[in-house]
Amino acid sequence: MKLQSLVLAAATALTVTTAFAVPAGTWSVAAGAHYVDPKSDNGTLANGALAVDVDGDVRPTISGEYFIANNVGIELLAAIPFHHDITLTDADGVSTDAKTQHLPPTLSVQYHFDGYNMPMNVKPFVGVGVNYTTFFKERIYSDVFEKLELDDSFGVAGHIGVDIPFNATESFRIDARYMDIKTDAKVDGNDVGEVDISPWVYGVAFVKRF
Template sequence: MLMTRYLLACAAVALPFATPAAAQEAGDIQIKGFVTGVLPDGAITAVETDLIGLPADSQTEASDSVVPTVAIEYFVSPNFSLETICCVTPHDVTGAGALEGAELIDDAIILPASLTAKYHFNLGGGIKPYLGAGATYFMIFSEDVGADAAALGATDVDLSDEFGFLLQGGVDIALNDRRLGLSLDAKRYFVGTTATFSAGQTVALQSEHDLDPWVLSAGLAYRF
């Protein structure tokens, strides 16, 4: 499983540096600064309107993105916390299958407003793995018609905002006794979007897509 392999590999590198940490308390706030890889799917799951005659086996895929992210976490109790993240991720959508290489959507920006509830397991020695789950709302904006879609007559494209949910797993590893730590995190989002291509005032193509990104992060954490 991708998430499991990622966490085990990163933890193996970090464990020699782990040190005992100050106990977490209710009311603590933890801020994390990450480098994050966002790996979406983008596959077509259904076609609602097709006035252009898509070839058989047409498919799409969304580009990956690497961005800085910030997570803010509030500890309700020593082992239970609530977390939200702040980031925006840019993506292009290109064709696959019969549409291989076609430039369909440029510069779509995703803002994933998310809230997760997490349970932390204290293994001792400053190592605290966690599991979480939560809800998300994907806001998508700034998308432009790609060159090949424009050549077919598309003048506008819209990707719908959607609700979804996510699962989360990771580990916090204390680096010193002054509340500084290394944090490794993996999330899997389950959310889709509707892509609508218009030619003037006419909807020429409308399709449903899975986004379902893996979001893999590594960075530093500090508790207040």
């Protein structure tokens, strides 16, 4: 009976360890790079007179995650400013160039899956949260207009990815995020419409747990 109890206790402990690979109270830091890939149709301005195209950019990123429960973490993503070239094209095909920088800090609640015996011991995760994007250093290159302004944006954000462990505390991460980023634009102080960036953000990172 004692042997059976010990075996049962050991099996239970192993099951719990497998099921909860990241215990509550754990911290992790991920350092890497992400590419912001705006949606292909970024809207129109000036009552449809100008089509908007926003290009992509890649920058270093860092995130920190604190596990409030087993396998459940709260993550904050930060980055150095992303730079985007903007092209405004009228009905005659004449284009005007502009540019902006932005910071998109994103706060997410995430669940890390474990115990599924996946190849290479891969650990998938999913998350959902809120993105705040602030724009600055906007410029428009025009002989007619002088100033471009883009309002800050709040929106939902989704996150999926996998961690490929090197060892118990270090892993390589591949992830993708969707961010709902829409900003109201002003030219020379006049409202001209909404720019819909709403990008997918693709990244890789080195993850360290503490």
